[in-house]
Amino acid sequence: MRLQGRVAVVTGAASGIGRAIARRYAAEGASVVVSDVRSEPIYDGTSGRPTAEEIVESGGVAVYQQCDVSRTDQVEALMQRAVDEYGRIDILVNNAGLVQSSTILGTSEDDWDRLMGVNLRGQFLCCKAALSRMVEQEPIGEVRGRIINVASQHGMVGPPEFFAYAVSKGGMVQMTRQLAVDYGRLGVLVNGIAPGRIVTGTHPGEIDMSDPVLEYSRSRTPFHRLGRPEDIAGAALFLGSDDCSYISGHNLLVDGGWMAY
Ligand SMILES: NC(=O)c1ccc[n+]([C@@H]2O[C@H](COP(=O)([O-])OP(=O)(O)OC[C@H]3O[C@@H](n4cnc5c(N)ncnc54)[C@H](O)[C@@H]3O)[C@@H](O)[C@H]2O)c1
Numbered sequence: 001m002r003l004q005g006r007v008a009v010v011t012g013a014a015s016g017i018g019r020a021i022a023r024r025y026a027a028e029g030a031s032v033v034v035s036d037v038r039s040e041p042i043y044d045g046t047s048g049r050p051t052a053e054e055i056v057e058s059g060g061v062a063v064y065q066q067c068d069v070s071r072t073d074q075v076e077a078l079m080q081r082a083v084d085e086y087g088r089i090d091i092l093v094n095n096a097g098l099v100q101s102s103t104i105l106g107t108s109e110d111d112w113d114r115l116m117g118v119n120l121r122g123q124f125l126c127c128k129a130a131l132s133r134m135v136e137q138e139p140i141g142e143v144r145g146r147i148i149n150v151a152s153q154h155g156m157v158g159p160p161e162f163f164a165y166a167v168s169k170g171g172m173v174q175m176t177r178q179l180a181v182d183y184g185r186l187g188v189l190v191n192g193i194a195p196g197r198i199v200t201g202t203h204p205g206e207i208d209m210s211d212p213v214l215e216y217s218r219s220r221t222p223f224h225r226l227g228r229p230e231d232i233a234g235a236a237l238f239l240g241s242d243d244c245s246y247i248s249g250h251n252l253l254v255d256g257g258w259m260a261y
Pocket residue numbers: 011012013014015016017018035036037038042043067068069070095096097098099118122150151152153194195196197198199200201202
């Protein structure tokens with residue numbers, strides 16, 4: 001129970017990585033505000049039930065709050081729901097994200113705005129709304145709040161033909177550093193997670209292991225398998241817990257060693 005008594009907001013938590021983080025946080029004792037534009041998971045190898053319902057049914061504490069992270073009014077309502085429901089926000093996990101594969105010449109202005117609207121503007125809005133509350137709340141020990149941004153290894157290198165996605169994730173990586181610098185003295189720890197290739201619903205058909213793209217990802221990864229949402233949840237647990245006491249501005253690669261060469 002490493003998060004006993006803590007309150008967490010997780011965006012994009014209906015599916016995939018966000019769902020795994022919300023479930024793990026609840027299992028470790030946190031009260032979780034599960035947030036997403038949708039309540040049903042896109043793809044899930046477990047029950048397929050909405051995340052908050054599943055958590056409550058298994059004895060945990062969670063509520064669902066619908067929120068499009070690109071919308072200021074909905075983000076405000078999300079953070080206020082956490083405070084109204086549980087009294088504070090100890091951990092914000094910015095996980096909601098879109099992916100798109102294209103070069104710059106194949107990227108329309110609408111594509112760019114859509115990607116940036118969710119991945120970068122969404123993170124900006126959520127960080128701002130949560131931070132404004134975190135800095136006002138009493139610290140637990142030395143820490144007033146924690147922010148964890150789920151970026152990507154593709155925010156650190158330029159993968160072929162993921163133009164807008166990689167640029168948005170690069171911005172997220174830098175936002176993590178900037179907020180760590182600006183809010184550390186107020187007791188807020190800000191870190192990022194940079195996943196490698198994780199099997200979720202983001203990439204349709206990805207779970208077909210005969211897919212050559214998927215097989216390439218597996219064979220390119222030094223550790224002998226693709227990532228699972230639970231691998232990211234483990235990292236998010238560490239960064240959200242008291243064990244992470246003096247790390248801030250860090251982007252933690254969780255990629256089975258992909259970026260090691
Ligand atoms: N799966 C991977 O290989 C991988 C690798 C690196 C980084 N990531 C990042 O991890 C995060 C989660 O990815 P995933 O693979 O679990 O994806 P996913 O598609 O399985 O889940 C993403 C969730 O975000 C939600 N969402 C989309 N737009 C939203 C919006 N505007 N507001 C709120 N919620 C919204 C979706 O409804 C969905 O439930 C994303 O930020 C993604 O870029 C994933």
